[in-house]
Amino acid sequence: MATGTLSTAHLPFWLNWLSSNRPHYEVTVGVTDSARQFVSTSALAALTGSPVVRNTWDTEGELKPVHTRLAAEYDGIIVFPASVAFTSALAAASGDSPFHLAALGTAAPVVLAPTFPPGVLDNPLVTDVLRRLDDVPNYHIVSPQKGTSRSTGAETDVTAPLWDVIGVFEAAAGHPDRGAGTPETASA
Numbered sequence: 774m775a776t777g778t779l780s781t782a783h784l785p786f787w788l789n790w791l792s793s794n795r796p797h798y799e800v801t802v803g804v805t806d807s808a809r810q811f812v813s814t815s816a817l818a819a820l821t822g823s824p825v826v827r828n829t830w831d832t833e834g835e836l837k838p839v840h841t842r843l844a845a846e847y848d849g850i851i852v853f854p855a856s857v858a859f860t861s862a863l864a865a866a867s868g869d870s871p872f873h874l875a876a877l878g879t880a881a882p883v884v885l886a887p888t889f890p891p892g893v894l895d896n897p898l899v900t901d902v903l904r905r906l907d908d909v910p911n912y913h914i915v916s917p918q919k920g921t922s923r924s925t926g927a928e929t930d931v932t933a934p935l936w937d938v939i940g941v942f943e944a945a946a947g948h949p950d951r952g953a954g955t956p957e958t959a960s961a
Contacts, residue, residue, distance in 0.1 A: 774828075774872050775817075776856040777807020779923055780888045780932045784812050787853070787935040788820040795939065801826055803843065803872055805859070828872045843875035849882040849942055850875060854932040857899065860887055864902040879911070882945035886915045888932040891922050913941050 775781045784802070791800065802817045803826040814825040832838055843850065852859060859872075863885075867873050876883045885906060893899050894917065907914050915938045920931030 774803040774805070774850060774852045774859075774876075775808040775812065776805050776852065776854060776859040777810060778854045778856045778888050778932075779811060780854040781808045781811040784853070785816050785820055788817065790935060791939070792820065794936070799823070801847070803828060803839075805870070805872065807856070807858075828870050830871060839871035840874035840878060843871070844878040844881075847879075847881060849884065849946055850879060851884045851886070851938060851942055852876070853884075853886045853935060853938055854888040855885040857887075857889055857893055860885060860906065861899075861902050864905045882911055882913060882942055883909075884913045884915060884938055884942045884945065886932050886935075886938045887917050887930070889917060889930045891925055891927045891929040894930045911945070913945050915941050 775784050788800065788802070791798065800821045801823045802821055804812070804814060804817070805828045817825050826839060826843070829839065837845075862869060863873055863876055866877060868877065887894075887903070889899065903914055906912050915933045917930035918933050919928055921927070922929040
């Protein structure tokens with residue numbers, strides 16, 4: 774699942790990396806409405822060979838709602854990048870969107886890769902949000918790394934590289950990369 778942050782603009786690069794390094798993974802990308810401001814869904818579909826899932830209650834002819842399908846049919850959920858809004862709503866157990874309900878309703882690993890504007894990670898409210906999420910047994914937080922804010926030039930906390938996130942997912946799912954032989958499915 775991709776949320777609305779400037780880091781989402783880099784998702785095509787990361788999906789290309791993933792297809793080169795984990796060609797056996799079957800990936801479905803989900804995008805929030807705010808993520809669509811930063812990346813083309815056509816590009817995401819072309820890179821994954823799979824239709825992009827929108828964070829909508831409209832089932833578009835599907836028999837199962839989006840949240841039920843994502844929670845039940847995937848080996849895990851990766852939120853990359855995870856915005857402040859998404860992580861805060863998830864920590865509050867918000868059922869306001871299908872993506873939040875999918876993450877709340879799955880027993881599979883949920884790996885979150887937060888990215889924050891300058892100073893946000895230092896706020897005790899955000900620290901508490903991350904702590905609460907990290908306390909959920911199947912949730913895994915991949916800590917942001919220091920980087921430069923594109924809007925201010927200040928040091929900030931940016932999304933960890935996807936190879937770190939995939940490593941956490943594979944460890945949480947109980948398997949190392951198995952090579953090109955076994956397909957895995959994950960919602961990113």
